[in-house]
Amino acid sequence: MAGGRNGFLLLGGVASVGAGALHLFAAGLHTEHATLARLMVVLAAAQCAAGLLVSVSTRKAMPVTVIGVNLVAVAIWGYTRFAGLPWPDGLGTAEAPQFLDSTCAALGVLAIAGATVALVRPGASLPTAPTVTAAGLASALAVAAMLGGVGHVHSHGDGGHAHASDGDHATGGDHADHDHGTGTEWPRPWDPATPIDLSGVPGVTAAQEQRATALIRTTLDQLPAFADVSSIGALGFRSIGDSATGYEHYINTGYIRDDRFLDATYPESLVYRVDGTDRTLVSAMYIARGKKIDDPELVNYGGPLMQWHVHDNLCWKAGANGPQVAGVTDAQGNCPPASINPGAGNPMVHVWITANECGPFAALEGHGAGQAATAADGRRTDTCSHDHSGGHR
Numbered sequence: 409m410a411g412g413r414n415g416f417l418l419l420g421g422v423a424s425v426g427a428g429a430l431h432l433f434a435a436g437l438h439t440e441h442a443t444l445a446r447l448m449v450v451l452a453a454a455q456c457a458a459g460l461l462v463s464v465s466t467r468k469a470m471p472v473t474v475i476g477v478n479l480v481a482v483a484i485w486g487y488t489r490f491a492g493l494p495w496p497d498g499l500g501t502a503e504a505p506q507f508l509d510s511t512c513a514a515l516g517v518l519a520i521a522g523a524t525v526a527l528v529r530p531g532a533s534l535p536t537a538p539t540v541t542a543a544g545l546a547s548a549l550a551v552a553a554m555l556g557g558v559g560h561v562h563s564h565g566d567g568g569h570a571h572a573s574d575g576d577h578a579t580g581g582d583h584a585d586h587d588h589g590t591g592t593e594w595p596r597p598w599d600p601a602t603p604i605d606l607s608g609v610p611g612v613t614a615a616q617e618q619r620a621t622a623l624i625r626t627t628l629d630q631l632p633a634f635a636d637v638s639s640i641g642a643l644g645f646r647s648i649g650d651s652a653t654g655y656e657h658y659i660n661t662g663y664i665r666d667d668r669f670l671d672a673t674y675p676e677s678l679v680y681r682v683d684g685t686d687r688t689l690v691s692a693m694y695i696a697r698g699k700k701i702d703d704p705e706l707v708n709y710g711g712p713l714m715q716w717h718v719h720d721n722l723c724w725k726a727g728a729n730g731p732q733v734a735g736v737t738d739a740q741g742n743c744p745p746a747s748i749n750p751g752a753g754n755p756m757v758h759v760w761i762t763a764n765e766c767g768p769f770a771a772l773e774g775h776g777a778g779q780a781a782t783a784a785d786g787r788r789t790d791t792c793s794h795d796h797s798g799g800h801r
Contacts, residue, residue: 414466414526414530416522416523416525416526416529417462417466417470417471417474417522417523417526418462418463418522419518419522420459420462420471420474420518420519420520420521420522420523420524420525420526421458421459421460421461421462421463421474421519421522421523422459423459423515423516423518423519423522424455424456424458424459424462424474424477424478424515424516424519424523425455425456425459425460426459426515427455427478427481427512427513427515427516427519428451428452428453428454428455428456428457428459429452429456430452430508430511430512430515431448431449431451431452431455431481431512432448432449432452432453432456433508434448434508434509434512435448435449435452441496441497441498441614443495443496443497443498444496444497444498444499447496451477451480451481454477455477455478455481455516455519458470458473458474458477458478459474459519461473462474462523468527470523471523471524471526471527472523472527474519474520474522474523475519475520475523475524475527478516478517478519478520478523479516479520481512481513481516482513482516482517482520485509485512485513485516486513488502488503489502489503489504489505490502497615498618500615500618500619501618501619501622501623502622502626503622503625503626504625504626504629592608592609592610594609594712594713594767595766595767595769595770596767597763597764597765597766597767598760598763598764598767598768599763600628600761600762600763604621604624604625606620606621606713609711609712609713610712611711611712612710612711612712612713613711616708616709616710616711616713617710617713619709619710620709620710620711620713620714620769623670623672623710623759624759624768626672627672627675627692627759627761628761629672630672630673631672631675631678631689631692631761632689632761633673634675634678634689635689637658637680637687637689640658640678643660644660644661644662644663645658645659645660645678646658646659646660646661646729646730647729647732648730648731648732648733649727649732649733650733651682653682654681654682655679655680655681655682655690656679656680656682656687657677657678657679657693658677658678658679658680659676659677659730659731660674660675660676660677661730663675663676664676664695664697664754665697669694669696670694670709672692675692675693675694676693676694676695676756677692677693677694677695677756678691678692678693679691679692679693679758681762688762689761690760690761690762691758691759691760691761691762692758692759692761693756693757693758694756694757694758694759695754695755695756696716696754696755696756697754698754699754699755700755701716701717701718701755703755706755706757710769713769714757714769715757715769715771716755716756716757717755717756717757717771718753718754718755718756719753720749721736721737721741721749722735722736722737722749723735723736723737723743723744723747723748723749724747724748724749725746725747725748734746734747735747737749757769757771758770758771
């Protein structure tokens with residue numbers, strides 16, 4: 409590369425600086441996780457340094473450095489879109505791609521591509537005008553991502569805000585016509601058209617807030633794949649015959665038996681609102697197989713934000729396509745004829761993808777509501793502060 413400055417390498421350098429600047433910006437959004445924020449600052453410094461060095465040196469080590477640093481950054485980003493990392497704190501759950509982090513990853517890929525071409529073909533270059541234009545566009549994209557991320561706030565301590573941005577799906581956000589004061593009440597009305605806000609709830613840690621937020625986001629992103637009720641039978645879902653309540657549950661026993669936990673791509677149960685022959689998907693009902701309702705993994709996952717519950721008073725009967733709900737036990741604990749009450753089953757929790765005045769984790773209320781470990785007397789009752797009716801489960 410001694411013959412002159414390689415335009416591809418310069419472009420890769422600018423992209424690396426842009427990605428580093430975005431990482432530095434994002435570090436400020438993760439201040440509740442000190443280790444994660446520090447690591448992001450180190451990675452940002454490495455990307456910026458590698459990008460700047462290509463402007464002052466034509467040594468072969470320069471493109472290798474750009475490739476190496478950005479490859480690490482892009483690999484971590486890609487992995488954490490699908491799975492969590494055990495360390496550092498803050499990356500424990502997968503997150504759906506957002507504009508800010510996706511732009512940062514895209515600039516990292518551009519940096520790798522430019523440096524790779526420069527390394528493989530040191531004599532190749534770009535004309536000055538296209539190089540400057542491409543570099544300017546990369547810089548503008550980085551600035552746009554920063555501006556778009558200004559409203560994106562991560563948790564700050566136990567009472568901080570979690571992932572609230574104009575482009576995010578929403579849960580727990582206050583409606584314009586509801587005044588929640590300091591925002592400490594729970595549950596709160598929520599609407600998928602408003603930013604996610606699970607902040608300020610007493611007894612909720614930053615980690616619990618972050619996990620609950622990530623669960624809501626992935627459910628909103630993935631659950632619409634099951635919107636067509638006519639297609640889910642092929643996946644193994646069967647109705648439990650409760651459409652008379654106004655909501656119909658479809659259970660997938662295969663998903664219940666597997667080892668997946670709170671996986672929006674494999675929901676154990678789907679809930680549809682009934683309107684004549686029409687079915688509208690409104691909620692996932694995740695089921696934790698083989699766990700007690702007071703299992704620490706369940707209780708600590710979202711803390712007071714989520715109310716895991718079981719059904720101890722449902723009566724079941726055999727159906728053509730599997731078990732069917734026959735009703736609930738009477739005052740003496742008896743079931744209708746030809747049905748049985750097997751007792752409390754596996755704990756479950758709802759996540760709503762449609763508006764619900766009782767929050768994103770609202771359970772379906774009514775006599776069949778079952779039991780929850782968090783209820784003072786063990787009985788799961790209506791925890792919503794607004795008066796409403798419904799025979800939900």
